[in-house]
Amino acid sequence: MLKRIVTSIIGLPIVVLIIAYGGLPMKLLMVLISAIGMFEFYRAFNRGTKIENYISYLFIAIYYAFIDRLNSDILLMMLFSYMLLNLAFLVLNHSKMTPFDAAINVFGFLYIGFLLSSIYLTRVHPYGRFLVWLIFTSAWGSDTFAYFTGITIGKHQFTPILSPKKTIEGVIGGILGAMLIGFLYAFVLTKTTNIGNEINAITLFVIMSGFGAAFSVLGDLTASAIKRYTKIKDYGKLIPGHGGIMDRFDSIIFTAPVVYMVLRLILIYK
Structure with a gap:
């Protein structure tokens, strides 16, 4: 630790x-x-x-x-x-x-x-200096909320084989937690910058956070499936206490393209 x-x-x-x-x-x-x-x-x-x-x-x-x-x-x-x-x-x-x-x-x-x-x-992206952080809050924020929700009220296993400790309650808590972070982040930005005059930041950030968090679970499970197949515990030891780059970015790999696609689709058809 x-x-x-x-x-x-x-x-x-x-x-x-x-x-x-x-x-x-x-x-x-x-x-x-x-x-x-x-x-x-x-x-x-x-x-x-x-x-x-x-x-x-x-x-x-x-x-x-x-x-x-x-x-x-x-x-x-x-x-x-x-x-x-x-x-x-x-x-x-x-x-x-x-x-x-x-x-x-x-x-x-x-x-x-x-x-x-x-x-x-x-x-x-023109709004990228604000939106890029949602990639990380969606993945790592949802992971944190999922952990605490899981140990508090988690009872039903989500994927017993790939990730025995992951619960349905934890997954839902993680997604809702990421959406809450997105809402708070957007609220602060609308009060401190003019982004609220250009886009509906609160709606956009909450949607992006929700989709990003949901797919971060898939990213984590994909990495788990690969590690299970290759019979390894961690991808590496490059980052002390965290493992390798892949151990730290496994959920980001899925969250990043989803956040980007949602961003593009919403702003194209807004």
Whole structure:
């Protein structure tokens, strides 16, 4: 517990400052987090140093290099190139590389690198400096509320095999708790900034928080399913007291794209 607290005190302010600043520092941070997360994922399948994995590390850097100018043509060309290069490696290195290796490599890139990029995409949105924090409050806030709700009134197991300690009451409490945080955050912003004159912040934040929290549960269970299959307890020990990057960001991986999509849909059709 002490390690978790010390790590949070030291690491969290640095991450917050970089995300608040945005720009190139945030890009570099996201490339680093994505690359380490992919490495931990590949290592779980005993493939952390396979040559094909370096394709994913390279392409996540290329992806962020173009992310500010991203459009459908650029994205399609990058995905086409990435897939073709993976398949070329499969042919050229067929004696050591299997189709399963190629599939794990691609899945790790899309599951971690691609989905996590929605944090950056949310941050660069015109309202991103306010909304990006909902990704983290939805995931980590709901986790906190779920924990205390679960130990207080939790009786019915949600997924006995994947997560025996997770209860239906805890899940509901976590979602409602995240929505409460979103409401309070929006209320404060409408009183201290002019965002309330431009969008219905309270409704938007509550909806985004609810969807984000609900999908954070799926993110957590997905990571649990993978760890159960690969027979590992934690993805790594990079963050003292927390495990690896994937152990800390497993729910964020699902929350971030959901928050971004809800944001885009609501503001497009408002």
